[in-house]
Amino acid sequence: MNIILLGPPGAGKGTQAQRLEQARGMVQLSTGDMLRHAVAAGTPIGLKAKAVMDAGELVSDAIVSALIGERLDGSAGNGAIFDGFPRTQHQAEALDLLLADRGRKLDYVIELQVDEEALVDRITGRFSCAKCGVGYHDKFKLPRVEGTCDACGAHEFKRRPDDNETTVRTRMAEYRAKTAPILPYYEERGLVRRIDGMASVEEVARQIDAVLDGEGAQQPGEGRSLQL
Ligand code: AMP
Secondary structure (H helix, E strand, O other): OOEEEEOOOOOOHHHHHHHHHHHHOOEEEEHHHHHHHHHHHOOHHHHHHHHHHHHOOOOOHHHHHHHHHHHHHHHOOOOEEEEOOOOOHHHHHHHHHHHHHOOOOOOEEEEEEOOHHHHHHHHHOEEEEOOOOOEEEOOOEOOOEOOEOOOOOOOOEEOOOOOOHHHHHHHHHHHHHHHHHHHHHHHOOOOEEEEEOOOOHHHHHHHHHHHHOOOOOOOOOOOOOOOO
């Protein structure tokens, strides 16, 4: 199964993708993570992408589509969770080609619907373990023992440089202008399932499971009687 998690920054895509990896053996393909690794490693792509990411703008379609292409084969077993990709119509079309070339297809596009104002709070408080990457939050999810990662016991944590309010506002504007408009492309194919991303992490997970297990909510418009 191959799915896209779609939603503005802070909607919970990464959290849910990590859970799906563990629960279903799927592979999270996050272009944001790939780009952050490239920046940290100082690769040519990283050097190009850093300023764009710090500003909250979008990296070029060619770069991110190439990154996904390189990693797609590693997710062939139980499928891929696309997290933060595609973000433009061009990327959506590139993904279709990349999948078709491998005899694969998209099963669902899961849109996490959220209230943008609440997201600023969510994003500016988040941090993660520097060693294993597990996510935490200043208000909503502190480590059980202060300064120690629950998952791996490490003592170092990190915050993303683009998780500040100014950059978050730009990232949201980019989402509204370039990413939300790709939804109709998938709606036409009946792939979109909408989920309340403001619910608890557990409830969002339950709703995603229901979709993947074929018990998902109706598509808007489904079940309506035909007007002849
Ligand atoms: P994310 O971790 O998904 O929030 O991405 C962090 C930043 O990486 C974004 O604000 C963009 O600058 C860049 N980025 C990640 N994925 C993409 C993508 N699919 N297309 C363009 N830029 C991206």
